[in-house]
Amino acid sequence: MMVLLKAIGALDHGNSKNYQTVCTHYGLRPKAMTDIRKIRRQLIQIVKSILPETATILDSRLLPPTEQQICLLRKILAAGMVDRLAKRIEGPVVVNGHKANNAYQTLLLEEPVFIHPSSVLVNDLPTFICYQELHETTRIFIKNICGIQMDWIVQLNPHLCSFGPIEDEPCPRYDEIQDKMVCHRKATIGQRVSWSLGPSIETVFPTDTIDRFRWFGKYFLDGIICPRLLQFHPALLCSSNAMVKSWASLMERTQKFLNALVAKQIDNRTQLIEIWSTEPQYLLDIYCTWLPESLHTQVRSVWPPIPK
Known part of the structure; x- marks a missing residue:
């Protein structure tokens, strides 16, 4: 490119x-x-x-182009040519009865393919590449190629990936830049072949589980979602970790908090601020149940806890 x-x-x-x-x-x-x-x-x-x-x-x-622009251009190619991905094969392969190194496997072919000797990437051998065309002579060569990063595949084409269950470590977190809950899962891509995209990869929290609301609630209580509440974190009557425990439903305050988030489908800061624009008392009473009564007046004075 x-x-x-x-x-x-x-x-x-x-x-x-x-x-x-x-x-x-x-x-x-x-x-x-x-x-x-x-x-x-x-x-x-x-x-x-x-x-x-x-x-x-x-x-x-x-x-x-600058380095940032080059990175963006490579991501555009990765997004637009996801059906033309190739992954480097570790070790030698047999081609026409002879062993050959530095081969790649594509999503479309069973036969191994190779970077053309004239390519500037022939010595770099990226783990993942996207290519424009295949050219067959004594071997099948991929031409007009671009090296891409493994995590881009999931970021740009999650609908083409298969994911495993959410992993306990590293634990889910709130990504402030994306304004989304993210978690770590094993991921693969491909139907005819199934490529592992690493031992674990960070991706947006799946929408088919209620756990994203539990984790959002935990980070709300920690003051991560709304920093103005950070001052009250040391005074919590119960650890915010209770929101994500298997026995959380046995505690009234955790269950009420979860139900309030689920009812409005709140799992990011933007949605929360939008709700507060029309319902400024949303979550106030529930949040107060997590704090000593002596702090309730102070909490009400900063509610809703969004930057002024």
Whole structure:
């Protein structure tokens, strides 16, 4: 991918009068490069019509992408070419009666495939790659490839993965950036073949279990969801861990708190703030049952506990 981007950028910065010469020198097809330029101009016009403030930036020549932009481009490829994934095979394989190393397995073929010798990644050998095409000679080669990270597969294409049960360690947590509860599970991808995506991978909490509300409740009591409640955490009459214990239903305060979250389907901060905009007393009385009565007046003075 980066090789192609560099080629396009070099032509963009080069002398238009020597366009044909540059293409010939680098082994590029002039017509293909001309088509790329036309498509890029079309995309620029579309973006400018939607985001006029980007006009000045887009009118300038194509600059080399930053490391962050490269990462985002690789993620785009991983999301759009998920059916064309390949995983490196550990150890040698037999091809045409001979042992061969550095082979890959694809989701589509039973036969092993290989990175083409002309690829810049032939020595890096990423564990997972996505590819554009297969080319068969004495072996099957994958061409126009891009190395991707294992966890991207789950992040970008969770609907194509199969997940195991939620693991106890590391325990589920609240991800403030995503504003979601996340947990660790074993994951695989593929139907004809089943690839393990590592011993454990962090993913968004499944929606088919009530446990996501239990864990959200625990972190609410800890002051993680609403930092203004952190001052009351040391005074809790019962550990917040009670929310996620197997016997939690035996305690009235844990069950009431859970029922209140489930009733409104609250498992993230954004939903909670939206509820408070119309029901500012939501969770107040239930939260007070977790604290000594001497603190109730102070709690009511900061409720709802959202930043001012």
